Amino acid sequence: MGVISALMLIVIVPMFVALPIVLLRYRRGGKGTYRPDWEFNWGLEILIWAVPVALVLALGTALWKHTLQNDPYRPLGPDPLVVEVVALDWKFLFLYPEQGVATLDLLALPQGRPVTLKLTSGTVMQSFIVPSLAGQIYAMGGMQTQLNLLADQSGDFTGRNTQYNGLGFATQSFTTRVMSPSAFEDWVDATKAQGTALDAAGYQSLLPASVVHTPVLYGSFEPGLFDQVIASFAPRMGHGAAAAPATSETPHHSMPMPETGQ
Known part of the structure; x- marks a missing residue:
């Protein structure tokens, strides 16, 4: 710049x-030469x-050059940590498929390791950003976007949604906690030990709009949950089974989650 x-x-x-x-x-009376025929x-x-x-x-x-350098899809190194991000009304759900744990409004990352965030939305379009670590990218229902980042310093950083989505928009922020690789492994083990599981029914309970004041940890989550969230929008978007006609009485989150394996 x-x-x-x-x-x-x-x-x-x-x-x-x-x-x-x-x-x-x-100006009038100045020293400039008057040349009316100059061409x-x-x-x-x-x-x-x-x-x-x-x-x-x-x-x-x-x-x-800057566009290529700041491309959110540009790989930042081998063996990235994959985190699946689901934007919900006034909160973010983070799924760690490799580690088998999940969090609500807490993005835990190991320092110095490339990270690949795969993003979608379980509701309206939202804008994901962690200003201190990475740029902005949209999360949209029925679609997947991607953001690669690498945190080179430890600490807590604020991330948030910058796309207006209702009354709780102003409070929709989350903590990005960057820790050493060993501390991250200890955090994963501690999260697994706490025992709360997130299944499809648990995900459905997160759909109503609400503000999360304290991060929630899940020791496990249903495999393929991220893909199920994306697939749940397919009938509404005209793919797969025919969608029911939309009416003003249709609930915003009335679409059931597909069963695992479909």
């Missing part, structure tokens, strides 16, 4: 310098066209 700002100064600074010079030189000057033409063309090429190249 510093390079881009410096390139823009090439346009801005000469403009502010030239403006008072032109006003003084060509063309190679030097001015080159200056007027070459500088903008060069700037456009330089800015386009810089934008292209």
Whole structure:
């Protein structure tokens, strides 16, 4: 961004310098030469066209490089930790398929290990962001997006939804806790030991809009739950079985979860 700002100064600074010079030189009684028949000057033409063309090429190249560098899908290293993220009304559900644990409003990550977040929504479209660690990406019902990140320092960081989704929008934030790899393994073991399981029925209980004041830990969750959440939107989106006509009386979360294995 510093390079881009410096390139823009090439346009801005000469403009502010030239403006008072032109006003003084060509004011009434000034020293500017009056040339009513003047038509063309190679030097001015080159200056007027070459500088903008060069700037456009330089800015386009810089934008292209930054776009590739900041691509949320760009892999950041081998063996990433996969976390499945389900955006709900005023809370986030995090599923760890490799570790077999899940959390509500707590994203625990090991320091220095690449992380792949797979995101979807169990409700309306939401915008996921952890400003200190990664950029923004949308989570949409019936679809999957992806965000890769790598936390290089430990500590607690705030993440949140930045897409308005109702009265609890202002309080929809979660803690991203980055810890050492050994501490992360200890955290996984402790979470498994606490014993609460999250199944399809438990997920259904999370669908009503609510604000979570304290993170919730699940020692296990139903395998394939993330895919089931995505599949639950298929009839509504015109895929698979025919969807029932939508009415104003249809509950927002009336679609049952598909059975495991379908």
